[in-house]
Amino acid sequence: xxxxxxxxxxxxxxxxxxxxxxxxxxxxxxxxxxxxxxxxxxxxxxxxxxxxxxxxxxxxxxxxxxxxxxxxxxxxxxxxxxxxxxxxxxxxxxxxxxxxxxxxxxxxxxxxxxxxxxxxxxxxxxxxxxxxxxxxxxxxxxxxxxxxxxxxxxxxxxxxxxxxxxxxxxxxxxxxxxxxxxxxxxxxxxxxxxxxxxxxxxxxxxxxxxxxxxxxxxxxxxxxxxxxxxxxxxxxxxxxxxxxxxxxxxxxxxxxxxxxxxxxxxxxxxxxxxxxxxxxxxxxxxxxxxxxxxxxxxxxxxxxxxxxxxxxxxxxxxxxxxxxxxxxxxxxxxxxxxxxxxxxxxxxxxxxxxxxxxxxxxxxxxx
Numbered sequence: 001x002x003x004x005x006x007x008x009x010x011x012x013x014x015x016x017x018x019x020x021x022x023x024x025x026x027x028x029x030x031x032x033x034x035x036x037x038x039x040x041x042x043x044x045x046x047x048x049x050x051x052x053x054x055x056x057x058x059x060x061x062x063x064x065x066x067x068x069x070x071x072x073x074x075x076x077x078x079x080x081x082x083x084x085x086x087x088x089x090x091x092x093x094x095x096x097x098x099x100x101x102x103x104x105x106x107x108x109x110x111x112x113x114x115x116x117x118x119x120x121x122x123x124x125x126x127x128x129x130x131x132x133x134x135x136x137x138x139x140x141x142x143x144x145x146x147x148x149x150x151x152x153x154x155x156x157x158x159x160x161x162x163x164x165x166x167x168x169x170x171x172x173x174x175x176x177x178x179x180x181x182x183x184x185x186x187x188x189x190x191x192x193x194x195x196x197x198x199x200x201x202x203x204x205x206x207x208x209x210x211x212x213x214x215x216x217x218x219x220x221x222x223x224x225x226x227x228x229x230x231x232x233x234x235x236x237x238x239x240x241x242x243x244x245x246x247x248x249x250x251x252x253x254x255x256x257x258x259x260x261x262x263x264x265x266x267x268x269x270x271x272x273x274x275x276x277x278x279x280x281x282x283x284x285x286x287x288x289x290x291x292x293x294x295x296x297x298x299x300x301x302x303x304x305x306x307x308x309x310x311x312x313x314x315x316x317x318x319x320x321x322x323x324x325x326x327x328x329x330x331x332x333x334x335x336x337x338x339x340x341x342x343x344x345x346x347x348x349x350x351x352x353x354x355x356x357x358x359x360x361x362x363x364x365x366x367x
Contacts, residue, residue: 005344005353007307010186012348013251014193017243021193024239033235043238044198046245047182050165051174053200055207058233059214062161062183065197066094068231069157069179070129072209075100079128081157084114085315085333087133090183091159092316095131103127104317104325106332110275112136112288112340116144120152129155134163134173136311137189137255137285138276142168142176149177157181164189165252167281175202179210184241189255189285190248192237251347255284258345258354262287265358270365272339286311290339297364298341304360309342 014021028039040058048056059065075081077099083091085104095102105122108115114132130149132140140158149156156177160166164182166173174180184196201207209226212219217228259282263273272290276282288311291297298308315333317325343357 002305002356004305005307005349005356007309007342007344008187008346009348010191012346013191013244016348017247020243021240024243025236028236028239031235035232035235037235039235039242040233040238043233043242043245046242047198048174048200050172050245050248051180051200052172053175053180054202055200055204057199057201057207057210057214058238059197059199059210060231060233061195062181062185062197063090063094064214064229064231065161065181065183065199066090066131066157066159067097068210068213068229069181069199070094070098070100072206072213073129073155073157073178075128075155078126080124080126082119082122082127082130084131084133084135085317085330086112086336087135087159087316088161088312089316089319089321090161091131091133092322094181096321100128101126102316102322104328104330104333106330107135107336109332109336111138111140111277112274112336113138113140114145116141116148119145119148123148123152123154127152127154129157131157131159132177133159133161134166136274136282136288137162137166138274138282139163139166139168139173139280141277141279146176155179161185162188162285163283164285165248166283169279170281174200178203179206184237189252189283190241190244193240194234194237196233196237196241197231198233252283254347255345256282258349258351259284259287261351261354262343262358265355266361269358269361271361284345286342287345288340288342290336291341292339294339294341297361300364301357301360306357306360307344310340311342312337312340 079100086107161183184192217226
């Protein structure tokens with residue numbers, strides 16, 4: 001019997017770069033600097049450059065990146081933030097945690113991303129920001145979103161937790177909006193060995209405010225200018241991320257090869273495949289297909305030794321955390337959450353394994 005195919009092999013990244021990662025971790029341990037310092041500053045500078053942004057601020061995780069961006073822009077109780085109805089719940093949680101209200105807008109089912117044509121109908125006198133998500137590694141259509149924001153005097157906070165290295169109309173995701181929030185969760189295209197996050201921006205004043213907010217509201221020891229939090233990127237994680245960042249473009253190119261293989265091999269399978277518009281350069285954090293009998297397909301692939309995941313089985317408005325919104329009718333999002341299935345994807349997935357997945361799906365669909 002063939003070896004099982006994991007949905008994602010996070011250990012393979014460490015195996016490929018083990019000497020460099022071990023040396024980076026040892027360097028931090030030997031430095032005696034375990035909060036902030038040169039490792040964090042170096043990664044922040046390199047990450048900003050990579051993202052074509054002027055500033056990068058490391059924080060504890062991706063949820064904190066979103067939450068701190070909202071706080072830094074003075075968004076809070078009584079305010080409304082337009083969010084995609086189809087996203088990981090962290091997008092909504094960040095809004096709730098600052099006391100604001102998430103106002104969901106349906107996605108374009110061909111891209112899974114926020115449908116800009118539906119945004120203006122959701123704007124009220126309380127709306128303060130739009131929070132598009134670059135879901136599954138594919139950029140949202142930012143130009144119309146930014147144009148709407150300008151017309152209505154709104155802020156734009158991008159949730160780029162799955163889009164490390166993606167490009168929109170030739171420019172890296174990183175500073176199109178007022179702030180861009182990143183997660184370095186281990187399974188991301190650029191993943192740490194634990195939690196980590198960052199915010200990128202071109203706004204120097206906003207960046208300085210974020211640096212204070214992440215550090216108890218302080219830029220000088222024991223002087224606290226605002227009510228901040230403790231959410232700092234760990235120097236060990238920063239050192240690991242610096243090592244991996246040098247390989248991110250190559251790893252994203254491997255993901256693109258895998259996605260191309262899937263798209264070609266599954267073109268006549270009957271599955272609904274992801275579509276990428278000509279203005280977008282996706283980085284294929286996930287390869288998400290759609291099938292009306294998703295659960296049966298997942299079970300049969302598992303029987304064949306092929307790992308899959310569902311991103312995501314339950315939309316945010318049907319989660320207990322947002323029980324007050326359970327009566328909302330969001331049919332596009334609800335249908336997507338019933339149909340989507342994520343196939344194995346990652347920079348260390350071999351093409352022979354990809355071909356096995358394609359063959360297994362072909363056999364299932366021909367029954």
